[in-house]
Amino acid sequence: MTVQAEAHAAHPPEAHQSSRVDARTLGMFLFIASEVMLFGSFFTAYFFVRVSAHTHWPTAGHELPVFVAGINTIILVSSSFTMHWALQAIKRGNRAGLQAGLTLTFLLGLTFLLTQIREYSRLGFAPYTDAFGTIFYCLTGLHGAHVFVGLTLLLAATIRSYRGHYTADAHWGVEIPGIYWHFVDVMWIVVYTTVYIL
Amino acid sequence: MTAVTHDEVHAGPAPPPTGWRRLLAPGWLRVPWMTALFFGIGAGITVLVRWLEGWDPIWKGSVITTVELTAVPFGFLAGIGGFDYWMRYAAGSPTRPEDHSGHGARSWRDYFRINTDHKVIGIQYLVTTIFFFVAAGLLAMLMRAELARPGMQFVDNQTFNGLFSVHAALMIFLFVIPAFAGIGNYVIPLMIGAPDMAFPRLNALSFWLLPIAGFMMLGSFLAPGGAFASGWTGYAPLASTHQPIGSVFFNMGVQWAGASSIMTALNFLVTIITMRAPGMSFWRMPLLVWANFTTSLLVVIATPFIAGSQFFVMFDHVMHTHFFDYQAGGYPLGYQHIFWFYSHPAVYIMMLPGFGIASEVISVMSRKPIFGYRLMALSLLAILVLGFSVWAHHMFVAGMAPWLRVPMMVTSMVIAVPTGIKVFSWLATLWDGRIHFDTPMLFALGFVSMFVIGGLSGIYLAAVPIDIHTSDTYFVVAHIHYVLFGGSLFTIFAGIYFWFPKMTGRMYDERLGKLHFWLTFIGFNLTFFPMHWLGIQGMPRRVADYVPRFADLNMFISLASFGLGASTLVFVYNMVKSWRFGPAAAANPWRSLTLEWQVSSPPPIFNFDEIPQVVGNPYEYGVPDARHAVFNGDRQVELEEVPTR
Ligand code: HEM
Ligand SMILES: [Cu+2]
Numbered sequence: 001m002t003v004q005a006e007a008h009a010a011h012p013p014e015a016h017q018s019s020r021v022d023a024r025t026l027g028m029f030l031f032i033a034s035e036v037m038l039f040g041s042f043f044t045a046y047f048f049v050r051v052s053a054h055t056h057w058p059t060a061g062h063e064l065p066v067f068v069a070g071i072n073t074i075i076l077v078s079s080s081f082t083m084h085w086a087l088q089a090i091k092r093g094n095r096a097g098l099q100a101g102l103t104l105t106f107l108l109g110l111t112f113l114l115t116q117i118r119e120y121s122r123l124g125f126a127p128y129t130d131a132f133g134t135i136f137y138c139l140t141g142l143h144g145a146h147v148f149v150g151l152t153l154l155l156a157a158t159i160r161s162y163r164g165h166y167t168a169d170a171h172w173g174v175e176i177p178g179i180y181w182h183f184v185d186v187m188w189i190v191v192y193t194t195v196y197i198l
Numbered sequence: 199m200t201a202v203t204h205d206e207v208h209a210g211p212a213p214p215p216t217g218w219r220r221l222l223a224p225g226w227l228r229v230p231w232m233t234a235l236f237f238g239i240g241a242g243i244t245v246l247v248r249w250l251e252g253w254d255p256i257w258k259g260s261v262i263t264t265v266e267l268t269a270v271p272f273g274f275l276a277g278i279g280g281f282d283y284w285m286r287y288a289a290g291s292p293t294r295p296e297d298h299s300g301h302g303a304r305s306w307r308d309y310f311r312i313n314t315d316h317k318v319i320g321i322q323y324l325v326t327t328i329f330f331f332v333a334a335g336l337l338a339m340l341m342r343a344e345l346a347r348p349g350m351q352f353v354d355n356q357t358f359n360g361l362f363s364v365h366a367a368l369m370i371f372l373f374v375i376p377a378f379a380g381i382g383n384y385v386i387p388l389m390i391g392a393p394d395m396a397f398p399r400l401n402a403l404s405f406w407l408l409p410i411a412g413f414m415m416l417g418s419f420l421a422p423g424g425a426f427a428s429g430w431t432g433y434a435p436l437a438s439t440h441q442p443i444g445s446v447f448f449n450m451g452v453q454w455a456g457a458s459s460i461m462t463a464l465n466f467l468v469t470i471i472t473m474r475a476p477g478m479s480f481w482r483m484p485l486l487v488w489a490n491f492t493t494s495l496l497v498v499i500a501t502p503f504i505a506g507s508q509f510f511v512m513f514d515h516v517m518h519t520h521f522f523d524y525q526a527g528g529y530p531l532g533y534q535h536i537f538w539f540y541s542h543p544a545v546y547i548m549m550l551p552g553f554g555i556a557s558e559v560i561s562v563m564s565r566k567p568i569f570g571y572r573l574m575a576l577s578l579l580a581i582l583v584l585g586f587s588v589w590a591h592h593m594f595v596a597g598m599a600p601w602l603r604v605p606m607m608v609t610s611m612v613i614a615v616p617t618g619i620k621v622f623s624w625l626a627t628l629w630d631g632r633i634h635f636d637t638p639m640l641f642a643l644g645f646v647s648m649f650v651i652g653g654l655s656g657i658y659l660a661a662v663p664i665d666i667h668t669s670d671t672y673f674v675v676a677h678i679h680y681v682l683f684g685g686s687l688f689t690i691f692a693g694i695y696f697w698f699p700k701m702t703g704r705m706y707d708e709r710l711g712k713l714h715f716w717l718t719f720i721g722f723n724l725t726f727f728p729m730h731w732l733g734i735q736g737m738p739r740r741v742a743d744y745v746p747r748f749a750d751l752n753m754f755i756s757l758a759s760f761g762l763g764a765s766t767l768v769f770v771y772n773m774v775k776s777w778r779f780g781p782a783a784a785a786n787p788w789r790s791l792t793l794e795w796q797v798s799s800p801p802p803i804f805n806f807d808e809i810p811q812v813v814g815n816p817y818e819y820g821v822p823d824a825r826h827a828v829f830n831g832d833r834q835v836e837l838e839e840v841p842t843r
Contacts, residue, residue, distance in 0.1 A: 012394065037500070037501075041502060055526055127517055156289075
């Protein structure tokens with residue numbers, strides 16, 4: 001029963017696949033689970049400041065640009081559709097569609113991020129103004145950081161698509177960043193609702 | 199192992215670099231200049247932003263330090279080669295083939311490189327964590343020297359605060375948690391019949407985050423104003439105001455260590471779910487795998503909360519935000535809620551893998567099937583769920599809403615039930631067994647007995663009235679050391695001795711092992727048991743000085759603790775000597791059934807020449823003809839003969 005053999009094989013034996021789920025997809029979903037919890041801790045802080053400490057929202061004299069942020073929301077949500085489009089394209093082997101979809105998604109995401117930075121400079125309050133400012137900046141900033149990570153992944157996928165990678169039956173490098181990007185979108189809707197609208 | 203991916207183009211193996219090009223190759227030559235480069239980038243961006251925004255002063259020490267605690271580690275990781283593959287992948291360049299040159303270790307130098315072999319990484323983990331264990335232990339010796347007599351002798355108050363804070367932070371984040379990750383890394387793929395972890399490159403990266411976190415925390419002693427000094431719990435607003443810059447070293451150190459454990463947990467989960475050998479159903483997994491499975495779930499779900507809490511404190515400290523500043527609308531108690539929502543589950547992160555190790559050792563060494571296998575696995579899951587409902591038992595005296603006390607008291611007592619189930623199951627496994635008192639078994643038995651004492655003092659503390667009396671006293675110190683030292687540490691030692699022959703291919707010195715156990719066991723009890731007494735009498739924890747009536751007992755404790763510290767020398771000597779000169783170990787010295795023992799010691803470079811077929815339960819000791827797995831040659835015959843249980 002004991003295998004005393006030295007390793008002569010230059011290659012590992014193929015691992016047995018014991019689940020129908022693909023390892024990379026599962027990894028991404030677990031990663032997203034922990035990201036959700038990270039957002040959860042920030043929302044807990046939001047809850048403590050707004051509900052437990054009874055902070056006015058927004059504090060007197062400040063206003064949140066609900067309308068501009070609304071436009072920005074539409075931009076980000078539409079980028080989810082272009083992402084989906086890109087993935088569908090490569091599944092049919094349509095490389096031009098993939099490239100167009102990815103590029104468009106990237107640009108929409110970038111627009112979102114730049115708009116948000118622009119908004120920051122016009123708000124008239126800062127993270128150190130009061131607890132309301134703290135929570136506002138930290139929640140939107142946390143989300144912004146995730147948009148940045150998502151954009152980095154998208155950039156890699158886009159570059160690779162122009163350099164001839166991905167085919168109709170090998171495109172996990174598009175699919176996985178796509179899952180993350182949808183997560184970033186959904187998270188923004190939650191942030192927008194709780195911070196701007198409620 | 200990464201499956202063949204059709205959308206990757208592979209380049210041939212890279213020729214070894216020569217001349218100045220060696221500076222560009224991943225490794226220690228690239229580390230210094232990459233680190234410097236990232237330092238420059240971090241400082242440059244900070245200064246640029248401050249200049250553009252017109253903030254004064256442009257060069258602000260605390261801000262630069264904070265930024266650099268992020269940038270410099272990235273430089274280090276980039277230098278050592280943690281990102282090379284992904285950079286080439288992202289650029290669409292041909293990636294280096296998975297030629298497995300990063301597999302296996304041919305000389306000690308290979309342990310100081312990025313290595314994708316889970317066996318190498320496991321050993322990297324263990325050696326690193328033992329280094330930090332010794333460092334943190336020395337800090338404890340300093341503390342006990344100061345506490346031997348009332349009055350101030352060797353250190354001032356602020357330094358003392360730094361000593362216990364760094365001691366605890368290192369023991370928890372750089373020793374107990376990652377040491378279990380190290381054992382898991384080595385053993386899990388072997389146990390489930392996989393050639394490696396699911397994401398070998400991520401695995402390598404998660405290891406290299408650890409030394410970063412550890413040296414960051416140790417390095418805080420060198421920061422102006424001294425080390426972080428608000429305890430490993432880092433309560434705000436204390437930690438976010440009135441603290442030297444060293445406290446940012448703690449905030450960031452926790453982030454790096456936390457990122458490392460989340461990445462490892464992800465890897466464990468995906469490996470366990472997708473890479474089990476044929477026939478290895480969940481109900482045939484060894485309990486160590488079960489334990490790491492639940493622990494990893496805890497890590498993935500809970501660790502982001504401590505990340506959040508440390509971000510908040512750091513922002514309050516450096517950027518003057520107001521998360522915990524009551525006057526500006528913040529909520530001071532929020533810190534403790536968020537922190538303990540992680541840190542209570544974290545005590546199970548620090549214990550469940552130990553339960554797994556104890557189960558393996560006790561079953562093998564009493565030559566009996568584990569009693570109530572399924573209940574053992576289910577009780578792990580019960581702890582996982584219940585663990586999230588008890589956090590506020592750390593806050594009975596914090597001034598939280600009084601109605602929360604009783605529910606938290608009840609849940610805290612309920613969680614002792616699944617824990618008790620495990621203890622009874624170990625006892626029932628031992629019952630009537632043919633017990634072999636080898637060193638791993640001694641540590642496992644020491645664990646069971648000491649953990650019971652720690653669990654009992656836990657129940658005491660969970661009772662609100664008792665906790666109000668003993669909160670922040672040495673009673674709590676006794677409790678945490680009975681569960682963490684007598685519990686986690688004993689199982690880590692059990693695991694290290696148990697798998698030492700597998701990892702090194704050599705046998706440790708049994709006599710020294712036994713000596714180590716008895717010195718530790720006696721020294722441990724002499725040191726920590728009297729602390730219960732001190733605590734009930736009212737001696738507060740986390741102080742450098744105390745009233746003279748506690749003097750005798752403290753002197754006794756200090757002397758005992760030096761003996762306990764010295765016992766570690768026996769361990770280290772035994773490990774070093776046996777690793778180099780020990781007698782060659784057999785493939786299966788403990789006559790165990792689980793898969794890692796069915797291959798040579800140390801295992802072949804890819805673990806298995808062919809993936810085994812699992813045909814039965816892992817613990818059928820003493821059951822005639824029972825088999826856990828069969829290998830290629832036997833497979834056909836075996837499958838017909840052995841009924842699948
Ligand atoms: C039977 C199960 C347990 C119960 C009911 C329990 C209960 C408690 C309570 C009520 C406290 C708060 C004491 C205070 O600060 O006033 C406490 C502290 C603590 N417990 Fe446990 N405990 C249990 C098991 C464990 C285990 C298994 C571990 C770790 C392996 C652990 C580690 C700790 C630590 C580290 C602290 C101190 C935290 C600090 O620094 O303030 N406990 N425990
Ligand atoms: Cu607790």
